[in-house]
Amino acid sequence: MSTRPAFHTDTRKPDPPGGGATATRSTPGRAATDGEIDxxxxxxxxxVANGxxxxxxxxxxxxxxSFLSQVERGVASPSIASVQRIARALDQSIAQLFAEPAAVGRVVRVADRRRVAxxxxxxxxxFLTHPTAGRLQVILSTIEPGGGTGDEAYTHESDEEVVxxxxxxxxxxxxDEHHILQEGDTITHSSRQPHRNRNPGPGRTVVLFCSTPPSF
Known part of the structure; x- marks a missing residue:
C-alpha cells in the first residue's frame, strides 16, 4: 500500500506584492559561474536597451x-514568479529573456545549453531546446536541498506541462493539490494553474520539465 501523503490544500502564504519575500534574505545571490547567464x-x-x-x-x-535594483546588482533573490513578471514587463518569456542568437538546426550540444542560475x-x-524551435520546451533543473521556485506560485501560458x-x-x-514526487515519478498538469516547487531534501533533486507550447 502506498504511504505517500494525500493531497491537501497548501496553507503557506505567498510572497507579498512588490518583489517576493526572497528580497529580504540575508544571504546575497552568488555570482554566475562560467557557462551560466547572469x-x-x-x-x-x-x-537599458528598451530605454x-x-x-x-x-x-x-x-x-x-529598490527590489529591482537589488536584482540587477545580484544582491536580491527573486522568486520565479518575480522573474516572470519582470520578463513580461520586458515583453519576454523567461526563455526569451535568456535567449542567445539563434542557432542553426535543432541540435543542442551539451556545451551550448543555456544555463540560468x-x-x-x-x-x-x-534549456534543452531552442526557445523558438517547435512546439515543445524542455528544461533540466537541478535543485539544491531547500531550493525551488520560491514561496509564490506562478503560472505561464503553456497548455500542458509534464514533470x-x-x-x-x-x-x-x-x-490546491500538494504532491511529494519520488525519483522516477511523473505528473502532468496545466501550466495555467498556479504552481510552485521545492526540494525537501536531503540530497539534490534533478527534474525534467516539458511544456507545450513553449512559454516559460
Whole structure:
C-alpha cells in the first residue's frame, strides 16, 4: 500500500506584492559561474536597451524600484514568479529573456545549453531546446536541498506541462493539490494553474520539465 501523503490544500502564504519575500534574505545571490547567464546583468541590459528607467520597469512589473535594483546588482533573490513578471514587463518569456542568437538546426550540444542560475533559490535551469524551435520546451533543473521556485506560485501560458523526477524528491503544489514526487515519478498538469516547487531534501533533486507550447 502506498504511504505517500494525500493531497491537501497548501496553507503557506505567498510572497507579498512588490518583489517576493526572497528580497529580504540575508544571504546575497552568488555570482554566475562560467557557462551560466547572469540574471541581474541580463535584466539590466534589456532594460537599458528598451530605454526604461528602474522606476518605469519596476512599475510595469509590479515590483518596487529598490527590489529591482537589488536584482540587477545580484544582491536580491527573486522568486520565479518575480522573474516572470519582470520578463513580461520586458515583453519576454523567461526563455526569451535568456535567449542567445539563434542557432542553426535543432541540435543542442551539451556545451551550448543555456544555463540560468537563480540567485538564492538554489536552482539552475538548463534549456534543452531552442526557445523558438517547435512546439515543445524542455528544461533540466537541478535543485539544491531547500531550493525551488520560491514561496509564490506562478503560472505561464503553456497548455500542458509534464514533470519527471530524475533524481531525489520534489515537493510540488498545483492549485490546491500538494504532491511529494519520488525519483522516477511523473505528473502532468496545466501550466495555467498556479504552481510552485521545492526540494525537501536531503540530497539534490534533478527534474525534467516539458511544456507545450513553449512559454516559460
Amino acid at each position: 540574471l541581474g546583468a541580463r535584466i539590466r541590459t534589456l532594460r 526604461a528607467t528602474l522606476r518605469e520597469l519596476a512599475s510595469r512589473a509590479g515590483v518596487t524600484e 537563480y540567485p538564492g533559490l538554489g536552482a539552475v535551469d538548463e 519527471l523526477v530524475l533524481e531525489g524528491r520534489l515537493e510540488l503544489w498545483v492549485g
